[in-house]
Structures are given as C-alpha cells and as structure tokens.
Amino acid sequence: MSSSASLVAALSNIRAQAQELSGLIQANQKAKLRNWEQEREQKQQLISSLTQSQDILRKEKARVRAELKAQLARQAPPPKTPANSSSWEAAGDVVDLQTKLIDLNN
Structure with missing residues (x-):
C-alpha cells in the first residue's frame, strides 16, 4: 500500500504542477x-498619420509642379537673336528638369 500511496x-x-503551468500559459x-x-x-495610428503625410506631400508636389509650369508660362520668349536664343531654351529645360526631379523624388 505504501507504493500506492506514493503513486497517489x-x-x-504532477496534477498540481500541470495546473500551475496551465495557469502560466493562460496568463x-x-x-x-x-x-x-x-x-x-499604435500601428493603425501610424498608418493613418503616414497616409495624411503622403496626401500632404502629393498636394505639395502638385502645387510646386503647377507653380513651375505657371512660372514658365509667364516668361514670354524674347525675340530670337543669336545671343539669347539658347537662354530661353535653357530656362525651359531647367523647369522641365525641376519637374522631373520632383516626380522622381515621389
């Protein structure tokens, strides 16, 4: 009977240890x-914030692009003479390059 008592x-x-482990696992x-x-x-708030920032940057990009195009349109081409014919083309190229740079950065 002593082996039976020790077995019990x-x-x-073992049952007490299993219950303790089960409690730890649940906790x-x-x-x-x-x-x-x-x-x-936190991730949802971060995503929302990043989305708002992206929208702001898109609007700013569109504004800058429109501003550059308007700036180019306001510049009337001077009469073509050998001395200034390339300066007007260069100004247009600069605006085009600025617009392309904005596009590449976004």
Whole structure:
C-alpha cells in the first residue's frame, strides 16, 4: 500500500504542477493578446498619420509642379537673336528638369 500511496502523492504533485503551468500559459496568452491589441492600435495610428503625410506631400508636389509650369508660362520668349536664343531654351529645360526631379523624388 505504501507504493500506492506514493503513486497517489506523485500523481497529485504532477496534477498540481500541470495546473500551475496551465495557469502560466493562460496568463501568458492573455498578456500577448493585450500587447497585440495595443500594438494594433499604435500601428493603425501610424498608418493613418503616414497616409495624411503622403496626401500632404502629393498636394505639395502638385502645387510646386503647377507653380513651375505657371512660372514658365509667364516668361514670354524674347525675340530670337543669336545671343539669347539658347537662354530661353535653357530656362525651359531647367523647369522641365525641376519637374522631373520632383516626380522622381515621389
């Protein structure tokens, strides 16, 4: 009977350890779930903020592009003479390059 009593005691000890481990696992899962919920909210806020920033940058890009085109349109081409014929073309090239640079950066 003593082996039976020791077997019952060992079984009780194992059962207690299993319950303790089960409690730890459940607590760990709850903590992970709480952390995930907090991270999810933070990530959603970050995504929203980045989306707003992207919209602002798109509007700024469109504004700058329109401003550059308007600036070029306001410049009336001077009468072509050998001395200034290339300067007007160069001004147009600069605006085109600025517009392309803005496009490449976005």
